[in-house]
Amino acid sequence: MPNIDQLKALKQYLDEKNAQLIAVSKTKTVKDIREVYDAGQRVFGENRVQEMVEKQGELPNDIEWHLIGHLQTNKVKYMASFVALVHSVDSLKLLEEVNKQAIKHGRVIDCLLQMHIAEESSKFGLNEAELKELLESEAFRLMSNVRIVGLMGMATFTDDEEQLRSEFKHLKGIFDRTKSAYFANRRYFKDISMGMSGDYELAVAEGSTMVRVGSLIFGSR
Numbered sequence: 001m002p003n004i005d006q007l008k009a010l011k012q013y014l015d016e017k018n019a020q021l022i023a024v025s026k027t028k029t030v031k032d033i034r035e036v037y038d039a040g041q042r043v044f045g046e047n048r049v050q051e052m053v054e055k056q057g058e059l060p061n062d063i064e065w066h067l068i069g070h071l072q073t074n075k076v077k078y079m080a081s082f083v084a085l086v087h088s089v090d091s092l093k094l095l096e097e098v099n100k101q102a103i104k105h106g107r108v109i110d111c112l113l114q115m116h117i118a119e120e121s122s123k124f125g126l127n128e129a130e131l132k133e134l135l136e137s138e139a140f141r142l143m144s145n146v147r148i149v150g151l152m153g154m155a156t157f158t159d160d161e162e163q164l165r166s167e168f169k170h171l172k173g174i175f176d177r178t179k180s181a182y183f184a185n186r187r188y189f190k191d192i193s194m195g196m197s198g199d200y201e202l203a204v205a206e207g208s209t210m211v212r213v214g215s216l217i218f219g220s221r
């Protein structure tokens with residue numbers, strides 16, 4: 001059951017900090033999402049393409065759907081007609097496929113590049129050298145239908161505040177360097193997607209502009 005009071009308190013907190021709420025609805029029912037929608041939330045995040053596509057078909061059209069989980073190239077086509085933001089682009093190959101599908105649908109798809117900031121080796125994402133290589137590639141320069149609007153990162157699963165803080169600072173540092181080197185006068189390059197239910201306050205304090213919060217709103221999964 002969604003906690004609407006929690007949602008409202010979180011929304012107010014984030015509004016004051018100029019950060020956006022992505023309500024992470026993975027594994028939750030259409031009924032639960034509808035309840036959160038009725039309380040005013042319009043931006044939802046899913047980590048599986050198939051699940052997002054099914055829910056999108058059953059819920060109102062003014063929902064902004066964000067894909068936040070690891071994305072396989074062969075799944076891009078299923079969501080290309082409607083996805084509002086892809087948080088998890090972690091290779092040139094994947095970005096090329098998003099561009100190709102965006103062209104097919106006559107739209108520009110906004111993307112974040114996912115950076116590896118966690119200590120664990122299991123998490124997906126680029127390092128700073130790979131990011132640079134992607135942004136400087138001829139292939140990227142030729143892409144007409146994707147727009148890179150910022151960076152995303154997932155911190156280590158820990159309650160060590162100092163570690164979380166340093167991982168968030170690391171992502172903010174990469175963002176600032178990338179902004180000045182490649183997107184200096186591009187106003188659309190502005191988002192840092194970091195922070196979840198357990199660490200969103202720290203993330204916001206370190207410069208997050210988008211938090212991806214699931215269990216705090218929808219209850220545990």
Ligand SMILES: *Cc1c(COP(=O)(O)O)cnc(C)c1O
Nearest residue numbers: 024047068196197212213214215
């Ligand atoms: C599930 C998920 C979240 C939300 O996690 P909570 O701890 O439930 O807030 C955020 N980001 C990604 C990429 C996720 O897969």
